[in-house]
Amino acid sequence: MKESFIAAVPVLRKLENAGFEAYFVGGSVRDFLLNKEINDVDIATSATPEEVKQIFSKTVDIGIEHGTVLVLFQDHSYEITTFRSEAEYEDFRRPKEVAFIRNLTEDLQRRDFTMNAIAMDKDGNLIDPFNGENSIKNQIIRTVGKAVERFQEDALRMMRAVRFVSQLSFKIEKETLDALISLVHLLENIAVERKQAEFDKLLCGVDRKQALELILQTNIYSYLPGLSNKEDNIKLMFEYKLEKLNRREMWSLLIYCLKIEKSGIEEFLRGWRIPLKEIREIQLILHYLYKRFETSWSLYDLYTAGKDVFVSSETLYLVIKGIEDQNTIPHYLHLYEGLPIKKRSEMDVTGNDLMRWFNKPGGPWVKELLFKVEQAIIAGKIVNNKKIIKEWLMECNHN
Template sequence: MIAPFKKAIPVIERIENAGFEAYFVGGAIRDYVLNRPIADVDIATSALPSELKAIFSKTVDVGVEHGTILILYDGESYEATTFRTESSYQDYRRPTSVTFVRSLHEDLQRRDFTMNAIAMTKTGTLIDPFNGYKAIQQKLIQTVGAPEERFQEDALRMMRAIRFVSQLGFQLHEETKTALTHFAPLLQHIAVERIGMEFSKLLAGVYKKTAFELLIQTKLYQQLPDLITKEEAIKKCYQLNLAPLNEIQMWLLLLYLLELKNAQDFLWKWKLPGKKVKYLVRALLLLQERMQQNWSLTSLYYAKEETAIDVEIVYQTLSGNSVDQTANNMKASFKDMVITDRNELAVTGNDVMKWLGKSGGPWLKSMLQHIEIAVLHKQLENNKDSIKEWVQTCNLQLEKDC
């Protein structure tokens, strides 16, 4: 058993010593079997939230109405959820009610896919009533029970299925795939924010090329914001080598291939964070310029390193070239620059105003830009005395836009 589980064993033992059952569950077990990094260790238990609070002095209610509390123990936090069953679902997403039970089997039976319906004891023994271990070995994503029931209970599970394909490189079980195709329209009942979270994880997966193919085959793409008429653009995506691209680079690639009239409006419909929207819209403009011409020293400088790397990787991907050394090459270009940001100048706007005896205004921004470019191109040394002399000379010709 690996470290994340070993550290949580005392939590399991304290629950057991109080007379209850407790097991490791969820994605951590799947990732453990796959020898993948484990993010969070979750616990399922026969103890009710109130009983857990009596056992542990430090807890946080994170979903107590659904039986989940956060246990704070030895510098770590663990989500512990009471065994439960769920009634009929409303809005194809949320159970009408939750019933707490004392049966691990009933709790595992309510989960989405067999690979996620495995529990593990504190000694490392797997409890696998739905053959999830076999599904993992066969690299199959298969629902627990009838797929049409699981997808009608919670339509977001369809996006999760495609997302897991992207992350794990698994295939959809044939019955699961058929049901997904049939029930894809139910996704319209799911909040865009939830869909967007799954889609972003899909974009970050190593096997996203296969995931994009499935979006087309199942017609699930038609239920995603503003993609219903974009089949050809999506097909262009999976004709490229997508594996090396991260989530941001994938969004940028998609924006370019979609040929949108207004990229910002498209991203707002996905309910992405404002900071991400702003970054992507600017990066798209730079990518469109890059498709027309090479970088200049000035354009690289104003793009900034992170954005320039993202743009160049997408550009090389669109050009059918390898991106293995792209990031390193771009970093080398920035390392060679005298300055990479205005705050690296040896002077400030206050210095310039003092030297010229002027108050601030549009002229100051223009002057600072002139200084930046002169220093960047090594026409001017980046020290105060040199810049002061240059500014005073330049000021005499300011109206000529020196």
């Protein structure tokens, strides 16, 4: 049993000593069986939220209406959820009501896919009523029970299925895929934020190209912001080697393949509810990518782009150009690390210095002169030293 489970065994034992059942469940058990890294350990129990709060001294109500309590125990935090059944779903995304139950099998029965419907006790024994371990061994994505019912309960499960193709390189079994195709229109009921969370993970999976092909095959793309009627553009992504691209680079490549004008990038990403800070980063990556198509990196471009942006832009440039040799990245990294300053705040001169030296009030000239100094420092024409900068400016002004 992995360390993350071993550390949580006392939590299960504490629940059992109080007379309740308790198990590890969900993605952590699936990833354990896949021998993958485990981040969060989730626990399911027959104890109600109130009973859980009586057993543990430090708890936080994070989703108590759905039976989930965050337990702080021995420097770790664990989400503990009461066994539950769910009544009829509303709007193809949430149950009308949740009933707390004492039966583990019924709790597992409400889950999406068989590989996620496995429980494990504190001794490492599996409880697997829906043959999830077999699905994992055969690398199959199959719903618990009838696929039509599972997707009608929560239509986002259709995107989750494709996301798992990307992350796990599994195949969607026929009945599940057929139901997905027939019910894909239900995705119009799902909030953009939930779609974006799944699409983000899909873009970063090891088998992202296969997942993107499924997005087209199943018509999911028609229900994603800005992608309707863009099948041919999305197909352009298949021409490139995507494996080494990170999340921001994948979004940038998607925008490049969609041929979105620079003025439309922000609107497209806002449609996906991407945070503004990330929008600005993606815009910068694309700005320098298009500049890179025209010319090599100048020292000033490396400086203004910053390390993360120029590495992403150069990575995309190499992928789009089909250049296997990536020696340019270490080359430009070496040039970047050799820059005398990495940002304007590191300049040994301020606007106040300039106004004092030239005995003039502030104005556009201050910004222009700071820019001139900045360029000179980056180009190695002058040293980043206040005295030397002043002498250089006075000499330039005199000439």
